Amino acid sequence: MSTPDELADEVADVRSLNALAEAWRTAPDGSRRFVPNFDPRSGGTSSRVLVLMQSPGPQTIAAAHTAICSEDNPGPTAAAFRAARIESGLARNDYLRWNLIPWEILGRVRPVDIDEGRHALETLLKVLPVLDAIVTYGTAALDGVMRHLTLDEHPRLVPVIAAPHPSPANGRHRAEQQRRSVRALRLAALTHRL
Numbered sequence: 001m002s003t004p005d006e007l008a009d010e011v012a013d014v015r016s017l018n019a020l021a022e023a024w025r026t027a028p029d030g031s032r033r034f035v036p037n038f039d040p041r042s043g044g045t046s047s048r049v050l051v052l053m054q055s056p057g058p059q060t061i062a063a064a065h066t067a068i069c070s071e072d073n074p075g076p077t078a079a080a081f082r083a084a085r086i087e088s089g090l091a092r093n094d095y096l097r098w099n100l101i102p103w104e105i106l107g108r109v110r111p112v113d114i115d116e117g118r119h120a121l122e123t124l125l126k127v128l129p130v131l132d133a134i135v136t137y138g139t140a141a142l143d144g145v146m147r148h149l150t151l152d153e154h155p156r157l158v159p160v161i162a163a164p165h166p167s168p169a170n171g172r173h174r175a176e177q178q179r180r181s182v183r184a185l186r187l188a189a190l191t192h193r194l
Contacts, residue, residue, distance in 0.1 A: 013044025016127055017096075024102045024120060034104040036060050036067035039097060047096035048132045049188040051081075052121075054109065054140040054165065055101040069097050080166035081137075084178060088185035095188075098124065100136075100144035109140045117144045118151070125156050133158055133188040137181075138165030161187050 017038040024035045059075035071082040101117035136142040163184035164177045
């Protein structure tokens with residue numbers, strides 16, 4: 001449990017990130033869309049590792065206005081990620097968990113969603129000054145990061161480590177999936193020591 005002073009620091013570290021989330025809540029057409037807030041227990045803007053999933057999941061969406069993108073969220077995806085993160089040794093305050101596409105996606109992910117997510121990622125990377133690595137979970141997150149690196153004029157180069165998405169829907173080879181998740185996070189944790 002955090003002390004009041006630690007919580008104040010945690011909240012201050014995500015204040016600018018939550019301002020980004022608020023900006024993303026308005027779609028280009030002026031409509032509002034669901035975007036959770038950032039986890040105040042994460043590394044915030046001081047994060048060395050960015051963990052990217054695809055988009056907010058059903059449990060996060062169900063939390064509505066109180067939603068945050070966190071390993072503490074209910075549901076099997078968050079639980080699987082949290083177990084892998086703990087086993088990997090990656091400290092909670094060393095990473096930031098987020099989604100390539102920050103808003104809720106209805107239906108299948110389309111190329112336009114990944115492209116919009118790529119632009120959101122570019123904005124997010126600008127406020128993470130000490131970032132050493134990105135860990136992507138799933139093909140949409142990996143595709144978005146690779147599109148950022150190969151299409152943006154001046155991309156920020158950091159190591160990218162891909163792991164399978166920890167969703168129970170991705171159930172084949174569960175033991176391998178967990179092992180790859182742990183190793184990806186462990187490798188990311190080591191990058192700032194190299």
